[in-house]
Amino acid sequence: MIDFLVIGGGIAGLAAGAGLSPLGKVTVLEAEDTLGYHTSGRSAALYEPSYGSKAVEALGHASLAGHQAAGVLSPRGVMLVAKADQRAEFDADTIGMGMTEIDMTEALDLCPILDPEQVAFAAYNEASYDIDTELLMQTYAKEIRAGGGEVLTAQRVQSMSKTDEIWTVTTANRTFEAKNIANAAGSWVDKVAALAGIAEIGFQPKRRSMARVPAPDGMNPAAWPMVFGVGESWYMKPDAGALIVSPADATPSEPMDAWADDMDLAEGIASFEDHTTVEVDRMIANWAGLRTFSPDKTLVLGPDPLDPSFIWCAGQGGYGFTTAPAVKDFLRAIIAGNELPIDAEHAAAVLPDRYR
Structure with a gap:
């Protein structure tokens, strides 16, 4: 039995x-x-x-010791970026996520593809890890x-x-x-x-779309942090020598084997390009997953x-x-x-x- x-x-x-x-x-x-x-x-x-x-x-906080015991964590770090007209949202997210504001010199040292003409504010938390x-x-x-x-x-x-x-x-x-x-x-x-x-x-299941795009020629993103836009409006994360880019969408869906939406992918890539000096000319792959909420x-x-x-x-x-x-x-x-x-x-x- x-x-x-x-x-x-x-x-x-x-x-x-x-x-x-x-x-x-x-x-x-x-x-x-x-x-x-x-x-x-x-x-x-x-x-x-x-x-x-x-x-x-x-x-989440109660899980740290268990993750460490399982040996599944490796350093990553998380950065929040915002434009000049997003100061209020940036301050709220910085406090809510327990992050520390950093200047643009530090931000560019951590993630050299950021566009300083577009990104006005940045905050960072090193106590985030890949699983x-x-x-x-x-x-x-x-x-x-x-x-x-x-x-x-x-x-x-x-x-x-x-x-x-x-x-x-x-x-x-x-x-x-x-x-x-x-x-x-x-x-x-x-x-x-x-x-x-x-x-x-x-x-309620909600779809999230993701694209893997090439890293800029000659650059190794392995040590870069994961980067979020304010309000989790988009994100970028290094992955196996490339970059994962997502519009952080949350589209209601039926339970299913989900696939990425072309418009969502385009929005995510556009947001990524709007905050960096990178122009994406192709996707290596794309996919979607369902996050299910009570x-x-x-x-x-x-x-x-x-x-x-x-x-x-x-x-x-x-x-x-x-x-x-x-x-x-x-x-x-x-x-x-x-x-x-x-x-x-x-x-x-x-x-x-x-x-x-």
């Missing part, structure tokens, strides 16, 4: 599975042929905890297997039912029985809840009060990798009745009770 059947093999499901492994036998079901195929495989892969709601920030997302997912998968559990791919859930306190879950070629369900299905979490006969919460844009973690055998791990909203270690610890603690990794106020803000 499976103690915890986790539906979803992205970072949410793997963190949930690793967290629950000490409490019983875990089986993770991923619908696709590979783990992290959808949103987790299309992440900007940055650990920057000063984003999101206060509860999301609390989870080795594949290593983190595989670390959690190994923890699950080491605890006697399984991580299975190509197992798309087709039906779910509950009889005599036992869940029966069927896929195309297998049937599973479990005492508890952990719903970590990313953009499909409400659809999984509906299959289980659990009231939906109202999650109605209050805060994660939903823990047992559903209407049926505690149905556990939510949902609404990561783009913060899945940043918060993964604390999510792992939170789910284990809330099920076992142990001390939580965040304070009571922030814990109450992530529990599904707020929607029931």
Whole structure:
């Protein structure tokens, strides 16, 4: 008998599975042929905890030690840039993100492609890191297997039912029985809840488009920071000798295998060009991912009060990798009745009770 059947093999499901492994036998079901195929495989892969709601920030800060223990962080740094007429927005973002204003000489030393004729203000935070997302997912998968559990791919859930306190879950070629369900299905979490006969919460997937473009000839961007426009209106991040550019769009979408929108890509590239001396003449590649938000844009973690055998791990909203270690610890603690990794106020803000 499976103690915890986790539906979803992205970072949410793997963190949930690793967290629950000490409490019983875990089986993770991923619908696709590979783990992290959808949103987790299309992440900007940055650990920057000063984003999101206060509860999301609390989870992010509580995750630092876990990331360090897993050995998945490497230095990156984050820079905020603004034009002369954006001073108010710049000041608000600088405070909100815990950044320090720097002069343009320092900004150009950190990111030499900035255009000083366009960029009037800059702020910087060195305590932001790249996350080795594949290593983190595989670390959690190994923890699950080491605890006697399984991580299975190509197992798309087709039906779910509950009889005599036992869940029966069927896929195309297998049937599973479990005492508890952990719903970590990313953009499909409400659809999984509906299959289980659990009231939906109202999650909204939102598309984000990204392009990989060449670095300027003769320049190595490896040490450059990630650069944001005010209001997270666009961003640029070094990636494998090239640059990822995004308009930081958040277009509502149905759950799906998302693809980039041409107009969104054009807007992102235009914003990048408008703040730098670079002219983009081609894309190396482009893609999109879905970031899924709860109605209050805060994660939903823990047992559903209407049926505690149905556990939510949902609404990561783009913060899945940043918060993964604390999510792992939170789910284990809330099920076992142990001390939580965040304070009571922030814990109450992530529990599904707020929607029931």
